[in-house]
Amino acid sequence: MGGDAAARSGPAAPGLGYRRREPERTLLHSTVREHWKTFLAETEERAGASLPRFVVGEFERYLGCGILANGFARVRCTACGDELLVAFSCKGRGFCPSCTTRRMHDTSAHLVERVIPRVPVRQWVLSLPRWARFLLARDPALITRVLDLALRGVFAWQRLGARRAGARDPRAGAVSFVQRFGGALNLNVHFHCVIPDGVFVREEGGVRFLPLPPPSDEDVLAVLRRIVSRLEPLLRPQLEAARADARPLDPLGAAQVEAMQSSRTAQPDAGRAKKRAAYLGGFSLHAGVHIHENDREGLAHLCGYGARPPFSQERLSALPDGRLSYRLKRPLHDGRATLLLEPTELLRRLATLVPPPRAHLSRYHGVFAPASRWRQEVVPPPDAIASPGHCDAAPPPAPAPAATEATAPAGPTRNPRRIPWAELLLRVFRADVLACSCGGRRVVLAYLTDPGPVKAILAHLGLPATGPPLAPARFTAGPAESGWQDEVPELQQSLR
Numbered sequence: 001m002g003g004d005a006a007a008r009s010g011p012a013a014p015g016l017g018y019r020r021r022e023p024e025r026t027l028l029h030s031t032v033r034e035h036w037k038t039f040l041a042e043t044e045e046r047a048g049a050s051l052p053r054f055v056v057g058e059f060e061r062y063l064g065c066g067i068l069a070n071g072f073a074r075v076r077c078t079a080c081g082d083e084l085l086v087a088f089s090c091k092g093r094g095f096c097p098s099c100t101t102r103r104m105h106d107t108s109a110h111l112v113e114r115v116i117p118r119v120p121v122r123q124w125v126l127s128l129p130r131w132a133r134f135l136l137a138r139d140p141a142l143i144t145r146v147l148d149l150a151l152r153g154v155f156a157w158q159r160l161g162a163r164r165a166g167a168r169d170p171r172a173g174a175v176s177f178v179q180r181f182g183g184a185l186n187l188n189v190h191f192h193c194v195i196p197d198g199v200f201v202r203e204e205g206g207v208r209f210l211p212l213p214p215p216s217d218e219d220v221l222a223v224l225r226r227i228v229s230r231l232e233p234l235l236r237p238q239l240e241a242a243r244a245d246a247r248p249l250d251p252l253g254a255a256q257v258e259a260m261q262s263s264r265t266a267q268p269d270a271g272r273a274k275k276r277a278a279y280l281g282g283f284s285l286h287a288g289v290h291i292h293e294n295d296r297e298g299l300a301h302l303c304g305y306g307a308r309p310p311f312s313q314e315r316l317s318a319l320p321d322g323r324l325s326y327r328l329k330r331p332l333h334d335g336r337a338t339l340l341l342e343p344t345e346l347l348r349r350l351a352t353l354v355p356p357p358r359a360h361l362s363r364y365h366g367v368f369a370p371a372s373r374w375r376q377e378v379v380p381p382p383d384a385i386a387s388p389g390h391c392d393a394a395p396p397p398a399p400a401p402a403a404t405e406a407t408a409p410a411g412p413t414r415n416p417r418r419i420p421w422a423e424l425l426l427r428v429f430r431a432d433v434l435a436c437s438c439g440g441r442r443v444v445l446a447y448l449t450d451p452g453p454v455k456a457i458l459a460h461l462g463l464p465a466t467g468p469p470l471a472p473a474r475f476t477a478g479p480a481e482s483g484w485q486d487e488v489p490e491l492q493q494s495l496r
Ligand SMILES: [Zn+2]
Pocket: 077, 078, 079, 080, 081, 082, 436, 437, 438, 439, 440, 441
């Protein structure tokens, strides 16, 4: 839970820094409201099966995100008594623009302030052939194994270099982001790994960072060779098993194949040789981005990029004919600069972006691993953490061993490992909900979740006591107009 949208309940005051977000007014929200039931009915009708529960839940929670009728926190200024209602957010990790944006800021801030020390870092990006992306998209455990093997390849190269430089027992570390998507709402599971450009060694007096020279093009290729030689024996048998499986794909699988096929962005690297990039059998490894140890803003940007939302609301617009246009940052392989989508097509794409439950989107390895005994000595010391000043939580200790996910949005629970939610809102909206325009500080009076009191308070304030209604399903059984389900066998075939 985190505060999200606020409604004024007192008299309007000029200069109020924080305004209600009104998610129900966005094109995405109205599109989902209008077409969600139709999309469900269409899926059932065509595929004879439902979407997985975690996907349905993600949409349902998104529809309630930031809507006061679903509950809120009452926040009051201790100085002037001014009150705000702050609606709850859905904490969605799939496509909710507000929650995925906040997650990006939260993750980035957490990593820069509490995990990654002041050392030079390099981004290593591993991408996979399409057949492998599909396997990984459907199997979170496989994602974990592939990432582990990939990092072992990088770490082995780093340790070798360190030993050659005379280091004894060098240790490497990585913070990795699992991205499930490309720039065109296309399914593309790949990895962004932020890795110190050096290793850690234990010496008398503590742990020291030993910088290593940047990898050459040959080094990157050698690392990729090693990774692919480990991945092929893991992934090929799974591909064979998928091929042998004669059952039709479930609706989510069909949507995944479609999302993988239909909007491939142009190969950014085709035809021009990039530095510190290697390609092998459909796999690629890039290690071209380097951040100086003092460039903490650059590091925050890099981490934010790794944790970025898959969907950008600002790029979505409505066409007069009812279709939607999604502007792309990079053109597709056929030159198109926008995606044109029927509303239910957009919903199908969004469904493929939802990560399965418990599939962590950011991971820690090596010295940053939750169980690593080196972690406490490597992460920034607690006194280096900037105090938010108004924070009511205890000074944060170093991240606790149980944390493997840096990204859970901070809630009102006093979890000292997390950044206070008001500070997160500040990062996202650049306005501090807990700072009153009178100069005083606001405190949370209560969290209201019971429909009775919620409705009563909203009615008293003249605010809508129910969320905006969902349109009924408009799907009628009959000849399917787009026939996407019929294309699936062909798409499956093309994966081979
Ligand atoms: Zn005040």
